[in-house]
Amino acid sequence: MTDIDPKLAAATDARTAPVAVWKVLSELKGDALKDWRVAEVHNRPSAEERGIDLPFPLGWFALGYSDELKVGEAVPLRYFGRELVMWRGEDGKPRVLDAYCRHLGAHLGYGGRVSGNLIECPFHAWRYDGEGVVREIPYSSSIPPQVKRPCAHQWVVEEANGFIWTWYHPHGEAPRWELDHYPEASDPAWTDYQRHEWFVYGPLQSMAENGVDNAHFQFVHGTAGFPDAEIKWDGQRRSGIVSAKMGTPAGEVDGRIVNGQNGPGQAYTRFEGISETLLVAAITPIDKDRVHARFAFTQPRTQAEGPGAGLARALIRDICKQFDQDKVIWDRQAYLHDAIICAGDGPIMKYRRYYQQFYAEQSPSPARAAG
Known part of the structure; x- marks a missing residue:
């Protein structure tokens, strides 16, 4: 775990609410929150103003x-x-x-x-x-x-x-790899999907980079520190393990998030440490600056329908809350081909180089990491 100033850690603990984007969401509850997730963002800058010129990935x-x-x-x-x-x-x-x-x-x-x-x-x-x-x-x-x-x-x-x-594929070429199949999705011992959706006004690549942006977990989501991350790259696949302290009413617990993607559009995340959960994330571009995100959650029935049901539901709410927090930024974020990266950010530029394989059309090369 990266060393952090104790005062900074205390100010961004998950059990407090100082993070700036949270203020945007503080008054949104129930149906109002669901409506916000899919509503048009009328006052956002145009794709041209934001530098969003990325092709659709294959x-x-x-x-x-x-x-x-x-x-x-x-x-x-x-x-x-x-x-x-x-x-x-x-x-x-x-x-x-x-x-x-x-x-x-x-x-x-x-x-x-x-x-x-x-x-x-x-x-x-x-x-x-x-x-x-x-x-x-x-x-x-x-x-x-x-x-x-x-x-x-x-x-x-x-x-x-x-x-x-x-x-x-922009040129109609045949599939290059097969879909992944998750056994939990058809296992009767696991719940039917709990479904959530968003429209995000930005390019899919910016959303994908979030998974390797270690520093944002503290400053956007209020984790108690920067998470430790282990990332592996294998062709069109990327997998990762993130270990982080998670705030709960009973105090902090050690949590583990195992995630992976099979190309840019199919991803999963398995949450461990609080309540076992599989998230199937289906993210599909609509236009250059608009993406349809679907989150499908399933959990063991023994947890979701048993004595731990409240905790299981709370975990899903917290995951969706974190996506809401990211959306506040994504909806107006510019895309910078020459982004300046510093120590502690995580392998963002390595991720951009990995992502280039999904562009059959010309895409500007990502800049080198600073330092």
Whole structure:
């Protein structure tokens, strides 16, 4: 643990509330807090003013929870700066296409309906399969040859861990790695997901860097000190173990946070020390300066429904509170390619170099760490 001035440590103890961002959230409770998490931030600076010029990273990204899309249902989506339509055919499989009909440009997600395993345009009932091939035009004796071919951009779709995922690559290339599967997500001994969501107005990379920013845990989240972190890098994977003191009504306890990511869009965190918890974090970019974050929590039923239920619920509330605190900063944070890093910050620049592998499009190289 890094040595800290005792007066500074006391001023930022987790059992007190001096941290500046907490004041923004102090009056938000219940539904008001939930509304704030997904509300438009109207007075934020533009992406251009904030230097947000990063491409969308490639990888697996969540489009929604599996149980939110029923058989025979079609829904509009916007991710990766594109309008999309997602539907579940009679065979139970989810499919995704770019949303605009190749005929006269109607949006398939608004008024479109499922016909068997096809999506039907609300304008003239052209029917597409999951590759974007027009299979039926009910009023015509022929199908134009241009729409008998699959769309150039293919959306690979899979279901895992209670989510619907798609592989994103700006040039439509095939997946480079497989999704991770978490056994707790389908284990009857663990609870159904407790779900929380946010819209964050910043680039996904800035949010991801947070996990290796050791110093912010004290100054944003009020931990009693800077956490000890062990981080490993392996191809598209990153894993880490963070040890930190956690404040509770009974005093501080030693906590451990084991986290990992499989590319930029699929991540997990396991919390140990207070109440065992798995957090599945599904983070998907909407536009260059807007991200959809979904947190799905599951816990052992013996803890969540037993004598320790109150503590288990409190842990989830605290994790979400920390994300709220980060969001206050992320929503207006500039992105600095030439960020100046000092001793104690953590491996932020190493993380930026790791993250470069997820940009198929040109992205400025991260600056070297100072010192």
